[in-house]
Amino acid sequence: MHRTDLIAIGELAARTGVAVSAIRFYETRGLVEALRTGGGQRRFLRADIRRVSFILIAQQMGLSLEEIAGELARLPAGRTPNGADWTRISTGLRARIDAQLAALTRTRELLDxxxxxxxxxxxxxxxxxxxxxxxxxxxxxxxxxxxxxxxxxxxx
Incomplete structure (x- = not known):
């Protein structure tokens, strides 16, 4: 691994639009993992930009942090999700979304x-x-x- 493969937490925050405090929170939840410098500073792999972006997208799609952690844990060697991973995850979400749509439809029908x-x-x-x-x-x-x-x- 080269030094250029690592970025500071501030750069990760700037690149993803996520607050530094949120990245620290994700770290405590095991969603991302920081490497530490000799001075104790957090450094992240450049690939974590995509990992944090995946977390944001998954949250927008309705996954809880626990579900996201479970999906990330299924990846080999903690790698960043790729297109095939997202296809598998989104296929699983379809049943949940269909159930939510059915509940909303029932609610709309019975509203009055x-x-x-x-x-x-x-x-x-x-x-x-x-x-x-x-x-x-x-x-x-x-x-x-x-x-x-x-x-x-x-x-x-």
Whole structure:
């Protein structure tokens, strides 16, 4: 490794647009690893520019820091993610995004209706949740989390 392969934390921050404090935080979480000089200063590999950029993109895509750490840990010898890695990760995200979209669609459809909370406080609940049938499926807003009024009526 050449000296030119290493950059200071300030340069890593400037190149990625991430605050120095955030890079230190990523280091404590094991997302990046600093090398130390004889004087104790942090130095990072130039490849960490791409690694930090990956962290930012993954966060924007909805991954938690724990999930990001898990994905980075799966890479051999702590290398920076490449296109094939991102394809694998994004494929896994698709199911999660599809589930979120389905939940948002259900919410939009039910926005002006009862959401099956079992409150029985609205006059309309007598139509959507007569005798609190939604509660037979469990706690919470049953219609919002995926139960349908017709399915619940079948139990009773």
């Amino acid at each position: 209706q009862c959401i099956g909370c079992g409150c029985l406080s609205l006059k309309k609940c007598g139509l959507y949740n007569r005798e609190d049938k939604a509660a037979q499926r469990g706690a919470g807003p049953r219609y919002l989390i995926g139960d349908r009024a017709g399915e619940i009526a079948e139990i009773g």
